[in-house]
Amino acid sequence: MFAVVRTGGKQYRVHPGDKIVVEKLDGNAGDKITLGDVLLAGDGGNLKSTDGLTVAAEIVAQAKGDKVTVFKKRRRHNYRRKKGHRQQHTILKIVAVGDQKHVPSKAEGEQKAAAKAQPAFKAEAAPKPTETAAPAPSKASKGKAAAKPSSSEPATVDATPTENPAPTDQAQANPPAQSTDAPPKAAKNKPVDKPTAKTPSTKNAAPAKGAAKKAPKGK
Numbered sequence: 579m580f581a582v583v584r585t586g587g588k589q590y591r592v593h594p595g596d597k598i599v600v601e602k603l604d605g606n607a608g609d610k611i612t613l614g615d616v617l618l619a620g621d622g623g624n625l626k627s628t629d630g631l632t633v634a635a636e637i638v639a640q641a642k643g644d645k646v647t648v649f650k651k652r653r654r655h656n657y658r659r660k661k662g663h664r665q666q667h668t669i670l671k672i673v674a675v676g677d678q679k680h681v682p683s684k685a686e687g688e689q690k691a692a693a694k695a696q697p698a699f700k701a702e703a704a705p706k707p708t709e710t711a712a713p714a715p716s717k718a719s720k721g722k723a724a725a726k727p728s729s730s731e732p733a734t735v736d737a738t739p740t741e742n743p744a745p746t747d748q749a750q751a752n753p754p755a756q757s758t759d760a761p762p763k764a765a766k767n768k769p770v771d772k773p774t775a776k777t778p779s780t781k782n783a784a785p786a787k788g789a790a791k792k793a794p795k796g797k
Contacts, residue, residue: 582618594680602666
């Protein structure tokens with residue numbers, strides 16, 4: 579059996595066991611309410627009278643819809659307004675339409691039984707950290723500790739003096755600096771062979787432009 583009910587200025591077609599989201603109604607989760615504004619009712623293809631027909635429902639939860647942004651603007655007037663809005667809704671579960679009640683199926687019964695059978699989760703206390711004893715010293719460490727000299731006995735060091743490697747002469751200690759890029763100086767008495775420059779040849783040279791022309795021979 580179905581019915582068309584009106585609530586919150588809207589119409590809803592419901593069957594026993596359906597869940598619908600309507601405009602906010604007063605009440606808490608688990609409260610039962612009655613919708614008396616029934617516009618149409620029927621069973622299959624046959625319509626029935628709506629006189630005195632009511633729809634019983636149960637509040638599942640009080641919720642809010644998606645956020646809607648409202649923005650207003652006026653050009654050339656520096657006017658802007660922005661607001662957000664979330665409509666409040668009520669989730670209903672249709673329990674009965676008239677005399678016909680909702681019969682829970684096997685799956686719904688199993689889900690309810692499983693939800694009741696689940697024990698409440700309890701957080702277990704974390705185990706306290708246990709103090710660990712320091713490891714006993716081994717025989718090798720004992721022997722090493724015994725071999726170490728005591729701080730009261732002075733330590734003896736065998737050292738022999740080393741010779742001074744620095745030269746005693748000041749000239750040897752501070753020789754004049756000589757750059758590696760400079761060529762070695764030539765001896766004063768040794769003559770230096772200077773290359774002789776060759777005179778350029780004018781055999782294949784072109785005649786000068788300003789040369790005087792030859793005078794023509796007389797007849």
